[in-house]
Amino acid sequence: MQTILDIIFSVVLGLHLLMILVAAWHTWTGENSAVRLAGLDLASTLTTAVLVIVGIISGNSLFLDVAIVTALLGYLATVTIAKFISDQKVF
C-alpha cells in the first residue's frame, strides 16, 4: 500500500510541476499582457496546489497555512495587475 502511495504522490507532484512550467512559459511568451496575466494567475494557483500536495505528502498541515497565504497574495496581485492593464494606473 505504501509503495502505491509513493508512486501516486510522485506522479501527481511531477504533473503539477510540469504544469507550472507550461504556465510560466506562457507567462513569459504570451502575445499580449492579458494572456501573460492569465498565465501568471494559473502559475500562482498551481503553486498553491503544489504546496497542498507537499502538505499531504509530508503529513503536517503547516503547508496549508502557506497555501492560504499564497492563494490570497496571488489573488491580490492578479487583481492589481488587471486594474493596471485596463486603466494604465492602479489608484
Added chain:
Amino acid sequence: METVQQIIAIVLLVLGTFLSLVGVIGFIRLPDVYTRLHATGKVSVFGLVFLLIAASILTPLTAWKGILLIFFVLLGSPAISHSIASAAYKAGVPLVNTKRDDLKSKLERGSGKDV
C-alpha cells in the same frame, strides 16, 4: 489510519490532478485570452478544491485550514477571471472569431496596441 479514508483521498487527488491537467491543456490550445480564462477557472476551482478536500481528509485534526482555503478559492476564483476578462476587454484585446459582441456599443475600448 484506516484505508477507506486514504482511498477516498487518493481518488480525489488523482481526479483533481486530472482536471487541472485538462485545464492547463485548455489553456495551451485555446486561441485568445477570453477563452483561456475558462480553462484557468477550471484549474483553480476543480483542481485545487479536490486537492484540499483530500488534504482535509488525510489530516483530520487541522481540517479547518483546508475548508478555509476552499472558501477563499471558491470566493476568489470567479473574481479573478472576471477582472482579467474586463481588463482585457477595456484594454482593447481583440476577440478571436466571435459571432456576437453585446458590449461593443456600450463600452468604450482602448486601441489594444499598448497591451
